[in-house]
Amino acid sequence: MPPFQDHTIVVLPGDGVGPEVTAVACAVLDSIGDFYGHRFTYQEHLIGGAAIDATGEPLPDATRDACRAADAVLLGAVGGPKWDGGKRRPEEGLLAIRKAMGLYANLRPLQVSPVMAHRSPLKKEIVEGVDLIVFRELTGGIYFGEKTRTDTTASDLCVYSVEEIERVARAAFQTARQRRGKVTSVDKANVMETSRLWREVVTRIQAEEYPDITLEHALVDSMAMHLIRKPREYDVILTENMFGDILSDEISVLGGSIGLLPSASLGTEGPGLFEPIHGSAPDIAGQDLANPVGMVLSAALMLRHSLKLEDEADAIEAAVAAVLAAGAVTADLGGELGCRAAGDAICDAIRAIH
Ligand code: ATP
Ligand code: MG
DSSP states (O other): OOOOEEEEEEEEEESTTHHHHHHHHHHHHHHHHHHHTEEEEEEEOOOHHHHHHHHSOSSOHHHHHHHHHSSEEEEEEOOOGGGTTOSSOHHHHHHHHHHHTTOOEEEEEEEOOHHHHHHOSSOHHHHTTOEEEEEEEOSOGGGTSOEEEOSSOEEEOOOOOHHHHHHHHHHHHHHHHTTTSEEEEEEOTTTOHHHHHHHHHHHHHHHHHOTTSEEEEEEHHHHHHHHHHOGGGOSEEEEOHHHHHHHHHHHHTTTSOGGGOEEEEEOSSSOOEEEESSOOOTTTTTTTOOOOHHHHHHHHHHHHHTSOOHHHHHHHHHHHHHHHHTTOOBGGGTOOBOHHHHHHHHHHHHHHHO
8 A cells, every 4th residue: 555645726616516426536535545545534615605705705815825725626606596696706716716726728528428428518420539628828818808889899919929839838738748748729810910929839839849749820710610510620729718718618518417527727836726617506406416537537637737746537437437437427418316326326336346
């Protein structure tokens, strides 16, 4: 037995189904820790609506400081109708923590298993076997440029620096090396100057640093079409902030249930933030109905990207795949298991694999 290795993980359960799914993720991490000799220490902190209720602030200082000092951060979900129209919004907490942690790349992997393909709105033959990951730039672009407004006009400035493009491009190429070795960079270089800079920088980084990776460029409009016609052709998709926002929502429906999909947000160094792509799901909160898989796969991304525990991440993903294949699933996938029982099934699968 190797000596136990300690990792400090800040857990932000948040609102709605957030506390239910983060509890499952921690149980799954403990099961993995037992087999690989890691001890995960969890520090729970407030964010979102829960934090507004307790402190008046969606991101209390104590939460921000703990996140910055952690090895990694797991987040459930924030928001809900309870805080609609309030002075502070739960979602402010999410934007503030991303900024405070310097997170510049948002990753969303999607692997479509036969169970998921069956529930996809697209034909099974088109989506089964999809295995791709989107890298969305998070700090630049039209979201953060100068905004102006007069009575008759409005403008949003789109700005990118070479450095912002380089760092997210490197992250994407690095990941492509561990996958099938192909990056599709998405832009609108026929119209936008920022996209022409994007294309130049990505092309240079590939030539200078990642000659082993195949790079192709696509225009965002045709990419939107190709993603539903031939999604299996893509491996790593690299794109700027707004195009990434739109394409990741498009991609999220290929796999059937929003409850299955994880995400990671990464900075240059320091901890990453890992959360399912779904929201707080207030309609099913507190009823043990939520699908915990998106959160559990987010914990796997945490192991891979922040803690560099590749085998452990693979083991969680294999356990989830086995459970889905066996049909041990929650109501959103047509199953009968509750959130906790679905989590137990994943822990059992981890024990069975080892
Ligand atoms: P947000 O604004 O936070 O993104 P939203 O209302 O757009 O929230 P969700 O909270 O993700 O979206 O909920 C959308 C739908 O998907 C709801 O019907 C919800 O019950 C369902 N849903 C979301 N997450 C899960 C999950 N983990 N398991 C099962 N169903 C879920
Ligand atoms: Mg939403």
